[in-house]
Amino acid sequence: MYETLVIETRGPVATVWLNRPEVHNAFNAKVIEELTAAFARLDVDTQVRVVVLAGRGKSFSAGADLNWMKAAGAASFEENLEDARRLARMLWQIAHMGKPTIARVHGAALGGGMGLASACDLCIASQRAVFATSEVRFGIIPSAISPYVIRAIGVRQAKRYFQSAERIDAARAFALGLAHEVVEEEALDAKIEEVVQALLAGGPKAQAAAKALIDAVADRPLSEAVLEDTAQRIARLRATDEAREGLSAFLEKRPAAWVPRP
Incomplete structure (x- = not known):
């Protein structure tokens, strides 16, 4: 179905592989189109519970394809x-999926590649991973990725890295909050599997509601409207079949119905 991606599905887990290793998975218009379509399709696939975004070859993604950028420089404003x-829209599609997303980052995650890692809910990186918002070195800005990178590392750190384009190693990415875990490269898939199993233990509707909750309350003052909104959200969920099943499973000391069986 795709020219630039490979999608592998293993039970309830789908891995979307960026598949342009010869250009370090740099993206162009086709990659953007296919990522948007792939994540939209996986979002409505009821058999898929978790989506992992990864890159073939030596890099996660080196950002925008230079030939694509050169063509953009000669294009009209429109x-x-x-x-x-x-x-x-592609980054929004990834960031607003109703199910957990994990960026599997090894090697370079530069420019838009750092944006992809930031748009995912979780980022698991190898110790050899390197991040950067490198756009200013090309005379441009990290505009489309900015909401996700700033959300990941904060305004103060963005002030530095958006302007300096310094490389961020994996240890620094962890300290900044960009990477949730940093492990040896050979342990990367095992760590992702560990996190996936933790995610699969949660109720899928509750996870979607949890993501929506974060978006609704983050950076908002603690007002009466926020208190009422949070009360409404939990009240609606308590009456669902999923919530009743979760409580029953806990009381009966058994896995909930949504937990995959071995």
Whole structure:
């Protein structure tokens, strides 16, 4: 189905592989189109519970394809605007999936590659991973990725890295909050599997609601409206079949119905 991606499904886990290793998985218009379509399809696939985004070859993603960037430099404002809108929509599609997403980062995650890692809910990185918002060195800005990178590392750190384009090693990425875990490269898949199993123990509707809850309350003042909103959200969930099953499973000391059986 795809020219630039490979999707592997193992039970309830889908892995979306960026498959342009010859250019370090740099993305162009086709990659953006296919990532948008793939994540939209996986979001409505009821058999898929967790989505992992990974890269073939030596890098996760080195950002934008240089030939694509060169063509953009010769394009009109209107053409550049449409390109930018498609990129922004792709990142939004990843960030707003109703199920958990994990970035499996090894090697370079530069520019848009750092944006992809930030748009996913979790980032598991190898010790050899390197991140950067490198756009200013090309005379541009990390515009489309900025909401996700700033959410990951905060405004103060973004002030530095958006302007300096310094490389961020894996240990620094962990300290900044960009990477949730950093492990030896040979242990990367085992760590992801460990996290996947923890995610699969949660109720899928509750996880989607938890993501929506974070978006609803983050960076908002603790007002009466927020208190009422949070009360409404938990009240709605308590009456669902999933919540009743979760409580019954806990009391009966058994796995809930949504937990995959060995």
